[in-house]
Amino acid sequence: MTVMNRQIILAERPTGTPDHRSFKFVEREIGEPGDGQILIQTHYVSVDPYMRGRMIDAESYVEPFKIGDVIQGGSIGEVIESKSNQYKKGDMVIGMFGWQEYYIANETEVRTIDPNFAPITTNLGVLGMTGLTAYFGLLDIGKPKAGETVVISGAAGAVGSVVGQIAKIQGARVVGIAGSEEKVTYLKEELDFDEVINYKKSEDIEMDIKAACPNGVDVYFDNVGGDISDAVLTQLNRFARVPVCGAISSYNLEEIDLGPRVQTVLIKKSALMQGFTVGNYADRFQEGASQLGQWLKEEKLTYRETIREGFDSIPDAFLDLFKGENIGKLLVKVGK
Amino acid sequence: MTVMNRQIILAERPTGTPDHRSFKFVEREIGEPGDGQILIQTHYVSVDPYMRGRMIDAESYVEPFKIGDVIQGGSIGEVIESKSNQYKKGDMVIGMFGWQEYYIANETEVRTIDPNFAPITTNLGVLGMTGLTAYFGLLDIGKPKAGETVVISGAAGAVGSVVGQIAKIQGARVVGIAGSEEKVTYLKEELDFDEVINYKKSEDIEMDIKAACPNGVDVYFDNVGGDISDAVLTQLNRFARVPVCGAISSYNLEEIDLGPRVQTVLIKKSALMQGFTVGNYADRFQEGASQLGQWLKEEKLTYRETIREGFDSIPDAFLDLFKGENIGKLLVKVGK
Numbered sequence: 027m028t029v030m031n032r033q034i035i036l037a038e039r040p041t042g043t044p045d046h047r048s049f050k051f052v053e054r055e056i057g058e059p060g061d062g063q064i065l066i067q068t069h070y071v072s073v074d075p076y077m078r079g080r081m082i083d084a085e086s087y088v089e090p091f092k093i094g095d096v097i098q099g100g101s102i103g104e105v106i107e108s109k110s111n112q113y114k115k116g117d118m119v120i121g122m123f124g125w126q127e128y129y130i131a132n133e134t135e136v137r138t139i140d141p142n143f144a145p146i147t148t149n150l151g152v153l154g155m156t157g158l159t160a161y162f163g164l165l166d167i168g169k170p171k172a173g174e175t176v177v178i179s180g181a182a183g184a185v186g187s188v189v190g191q192i193a194k195i196q197g198a199r200v201v202g203i204a205g206s207e208e209k210v211t212y213l214k215e216e217l218d219f220d221e222v223i224n225y226k227k228s229e230d231i232e233m234d235i236k237a238a239c240p241n242g243v244d245v246y247f248d249n250v251g252g253d254i255s256d257a258v259l260t261q262l263n264r265f266a267r268v269p270v271c272g273a274i275s276s277y278n279l280e281e282i283d284l285g286p287r288v289q290t291v292l293i294k295k296s297a298l299m300q301g302f303t304v305g306n307y308a309d310r311f312q313e314g315a316s317q318l319g320q321w322l323k324e325e326k327l328t329y330r331e332t333i334r335e336g337f338d339s340i341p342d343a344f345l346d347l348f349k350g351e352n353i354g355k356l357l358v359k360v361g362k
Numbered sequence: 363m364t365v366m367n368r369q370i371i372l373a374e375r376p377t378g379t380p381d382h383r384s385f386k387f388v389e390r391e392i393g394e395p396g397d398g399q400i401l402i403q404t405h406y407v408s409v410d411p412y413m414r415g416r417m418i419d420a421e422s423y424v425e426p427f428k429i430g431d432v433i434q435g436g437s438i439g440e441v442i443e444s445k446s447n448q449y450k451k452g453d454m455v456i457g458m459f460g461w462q463e464y465y466i467a468n469e470t471e472v473r474t475i476d477p478n479f480a481p482i483t484t485n486l487g488v489l490g491m492t493g494l495t496a497y498f499g500l501l502d503i504g505k506p507k508a509g510e511t512v513v514i515s516g517a518a519g520a521v522g523s524v525v526g527q528i529a530k531i532q533g534a535r536v537v538g539i540a541g542s543e544e545k546v547t548y549l550k551e552e553l554d555f556d557e558v559i560n561y562k563k564s565e566d567i568e569m570d571i572k573a574a575c576p577n578g579v580d581v582y583f584d585n586v587g588g589d590i591s592d593a594v595l596t597q598l599n600r601f602a603r604v605p606v607c608g609a610i611s612s613y614n615l616e617e618i619d620l621g622p623r624v625q626t627v628l629i630k631k632s633a634l635m636q637g638f639t640v641g642n643y644a645d646r647f648q649e650g651a652s653q654l655g656q657w658l659k660e661e662k663l664t665y666r667e668t669i670r671e672g673f674d675s676i677p678d679a680f681l682d683l684f685k686g687e688n689i690g691k692l693l694v695k696v697g698k
Binding site for chain 1: 421584587588591592606607608609612618619620621622623624625626627628629630631632633634635636637638639642
């Protein structure tokens with residue numbers, strides 16, 4: 027039986043805000059798995075802002091995609107044919123096989139996930155890379171202590187919403203910054219954030235942050251960069267920590283992203299800014315996933331996901347990330 | 363005997379580049395030391411860029427001076443009258459008594475220095491606050507490893523020149539950035555820096571840094587901020603560390619200091635920027651001073667100081683700091 031495999035490849039590199047011109051749908055024969063390999067049918071693909079960085083030809087922490095490459099990213103699928111002793115037909119696996127309907131994987135490229143522990147989609151979100159990003163960035167760099175104030179930008183996103191909940195578990199006072207009333211309500215009502223600022227309705231973001239943080243800012247988990255981060259940095263306390271996770275405000279800029287230089291505030295406050303990517307913590311993923319899983323079971327951690335339907339909708343889902351409309355993790359369900 | 367004490371007080375707060383209008387010479391009767399006190403005659407006063415920050419009325423890591431306050435800073439003097447069991451006439455002491463010819467100190471305000479270990483002026487420089495600033499900033503935040511590349515801006519200054527030598531002791535490759543050919547020669551010939559860039563002669567500072575650092579930058583000890591730091595940050599390696607010690611390029615600015623936002627480079631490189639002041643390490647000063655003293659004795663550490671003469675020349679010495687002409691520590695000898 028010949029299986030035809032639909033794939034989405036990088037057609038051209040985006041400049042500015044990405045659009046459909048960057049993507050092309052192609053169809054290729056998938057072939058048969060060799061010894062030790064498995065054939066996977068994709069069920070869910072993840073779309074994440076960091077992928078924007080891989081679409082351009084600039085040095086970064088991951089290799090840029092080449093033109094014609096299948097867009098790579100976290101995906102979940104089902105083993106439909108196995109020539110490996112490690113996997114059997116019907117196993118659910120997770121890996122970086124990205125935006126395609128089928129994939130032939132070597133044994134070490136994927137790992138099995140347990141569909142009975144939690145919904146399998148959590149492996150791409152709260153128990154997966156986004157949850158681990160929140161976990162390590164907050165705890166290893168931010169190091170919040172009970173009673174401290176933790177501010178989170180992009181607070182209703184896949185990472186931010188987990189950061190806030192972990193900060194609450196640590197006993198911190200949590201202030202979120204988000205861009206819609208729906209997000210504000212979600213963060214306050216469902217995730218129990220202490221304060222949430224809707225930056226789109228703010229007339230003076232610095233004053234609003236100051237008002238929401240009467241004791242200053244001890245930890246700022248930065249998902250966005252730009253003006254919002256400039257404003258939060260003015261409110262840092264002495265010995266504040268700033269895990270720098272993302273800078274979505276700058277990803278689509280075509281000019282140099284200018285703002286107030288940070289040196290003076292870092293000196294005055296003996297403050298720390300540290301960029302990171304979740305891959306830095308690969309040797310501790312097991313620890314992080316276990317702890318996140320335990321909090322999920324204990325209902326100390328909740329999550330929301332937005333699941334789009336159909337392989338054709340993947341590019342739109344990705345492009346929508348930059349509109350900042352979704353709450354929690356954005357996924358696309360493909361196949362059955 | 364009535365001793366008249368000349369003092370320099372803050373007359374008005376500087377805006378932009380400070381000038382003589384900020385300072386006023388006054389003369390006051392000093393009085394007699396009480397029980398447990400000592401009368402000190404000043405021999406040397408230190409002038410340091412950070413004092414600029416205390417002259418304005420803005421929140422910082424130290425209280426701003428009040429109008430009419432004696433300008434405070436590190437000074438060395440001789441005990442000329444003692445009503446303390448801890449000090450005897452003729453002892454040399456160091457403290458923060460600042461820009462005045464005499465001072466009555468409580469026992470805990472000063473400490474004795476040993477004039478036989480090294481020239482006493484080293485207690486205001488390589489063995490004092492500037493040496494300790496270099497020591498803790500580089501070793502505690504920069505953490506250079508043998509073979510790594512350490513870049514230092516303000517490299518010929520009191521702090522930078524010590525940073526470079528400590529980095530060499532750690533086995534690092536050391537690249538300095540300084541602003542005159544005299545400084546370049548000093549850093550290369552006397553301090554054995556591997557490369558030195560004269561930024562005033564550079565047509566493309568980023569390209570010059572790149573050329574001087576073919577393996578990238580692992581540690582950037584930032585004394586200056588501004589354009590130079592922007593350029594160095596583009597060359598950071600993965601997991602680079604940036605101790606942020608000073609931002610002299612911005613101290614006299616009257617407008618917001620704008621530059622490329624740092625979030626993206628910090629994320630891409632998983633890099634760390636950390637501001638600090640030497641006071642953070644007060645409980646480890648003894649360790650730092652001992653190690654610096656040992657390196658000095660072993661001739662692994664050398665230093666240069668510029669000593670101006672006369673109490674009247676203190677304001678000029680301070681103002682000259684912002685012209686960036688001096689090499690090493692700038693001091694003023696007052697009294698005998």
